[in-house]
Amino acid sequence: MHEIVPLLASLDQVYAPPAQERERQAQFCCAHIDVVGYSVIPAAIDKDILMATVFVHDPSASSLHFTLENVSRDFAPASFACNIHDPQSVKLANEGDTRWANYFKVALQGLQPHLPAEAIACGRGYVYVLVDGSVPPASSLSSSAAMTICSSIVILTALGARDQISRKKMTEIAIESERLVGVNSGGMDQAVSVYGVPNHAVYVSFVPSLETRSVPLPFNEDDSFVFVVSNTLVESDKKVMGPVQYNLRVVETRMAARILEMALGLNADQAHFPRAYQHTLYAVADAYFQRPGAWEAALKDSNVRDTRTKHGEKAAQLQWMLRIVDTHIPHHAMVRKEVEEATGLQGAAFDREFLESFPIRADQFHLHSLFTQVP
Incomplete structure (x- = not known):
């Protein structure tokens, strides 16, 4: 784990004023079913993002000026100014080696509407930030969420508002903020980054609202449990791969949910679901089992009954829903025309529903495979 003292010494070399704040953000790795609204149990690891900061308040300044530098020479220094009354005054970098600063910028954009007077x-003034960390970039170890959360803490601290926004609210804001970069992310990474504690996983649920609970991991003296965290060493730049991987997987889950709604005659616009999770696979399953007699019909199956006995009602419902998926979701890769017919949406309506909110590139959509692997 990186030490904060050498980083502060480096800050003194880069910026003249003494360092006033330092933040560390834990990192983590887990799989994503949060994008469809289901609960997850990730755990934090001790890879981190470090930010040493200086804030110089200057009432005579025309705006709030930020200067970001990274200890790694792979990331170029970035500077920008912000009208704190207008978050849209912050412009993201679409190309070049300063794109890493976009996560700091979207953290600022997301926080602005929630800042107290x-x-x-x-x-007004100047914020100097020196960034270091031990998370391999673009490695699917959620460095982007850690960067967004750590940036949020730095911004709140600089503006004297760190104690005025709760951890839950900051997590919710960070979830929305990271989507401004162009990635249709869930909320697992941000939640465990804020709530992770040593030797515990974090149970995170999103419906009806964000809730977390620490879950002790079964460590004991005989080391009968071993947790392995691996890095494939394959870099996955979200700007490059997001439209054909992450964003595409999320959209495919929404397409599948729409097909199931149509086939089953459901309305997955569930009032108790947050807006981001309406019309998701979780919302479809919830709507299905609210139908009179649906659960009773599923329990006529002996395998469903056995699953309920061994693993609980939710697991049994998922098992039954997989059978429904096998019936209504084609097993082959679908072209756009097929998905349009199955969802009942064509042309511009199809684009608005699935393709316009986040960058997507695909000639085929693999909907059924979503249910045999984690998206």
Whole structure:
């Protein structure tokens, strides 16, 4: 784990004022079913993002000026100014070696509407940030979520508002903020980054609202349990791969949910679901089992009954839903025309529903495979 003292020494070399704040953000790795609304149990690891910061308040300044430098020479210095009253005054870099600073920028954009008046009043001056960390970039170890969360903490601290926004609220804001980069992310990474504690996993649920609970991991003296965290060493730049991997997988889950809604005659616009999770696979399953007699019909199957006995009602319902998926979701890769026919949406309506919110590139959609592997 990186030490904060050498980083502070480096900060003194880069920026003249003494360092006033330092933040570390834990990292983690897990699989994503959060994008369809289901609960997850990730765990944090001790790879981290470090930020040493200086804030110089200057009422005479026309705006809030940020200067970001990274200890790694792979990331170029970035500077930008922000009108704290207008988060859209912050422009993201679409190309080049300063794109890494976009996560700091979207953290600022996301926080701005939630800042108290006294923090807004402090929004003139200069913020200097020196960044270091031990998370391999673009390695699917959620460095982007850690960067967004750590940036949020730094911004709140600089503006004197760190104690005025709760951990839950900051997590919710960070989830929305990271989507501004163009990645249709869930909320697992941000939640465990905020709530992770040593020797515990974190149970995270999103419906009806964000809730977390620490779950002790079964460590004991005889080391009968071993947790292995691996890195494939294959870099996956979200700007390059997001449209054909991450964003595409999320959209495919929404397409599958729409097909099931149509086939089963359901309305998955569930009032108790947050807006981001309406019309998801979880919402479809929830709507299905609210139908009178649906659960009773499923329990006529002996395998479903056995699963309920061994693993609980939710697991049994998932098992039954997989049978419904096998009936209604084609097993082959589908072209756009097939998906349009199955979802009942064509042309511009199809684009608005599935393709316009986040960058997507695909000639085929692999919907059924989503249910035999984690998206």
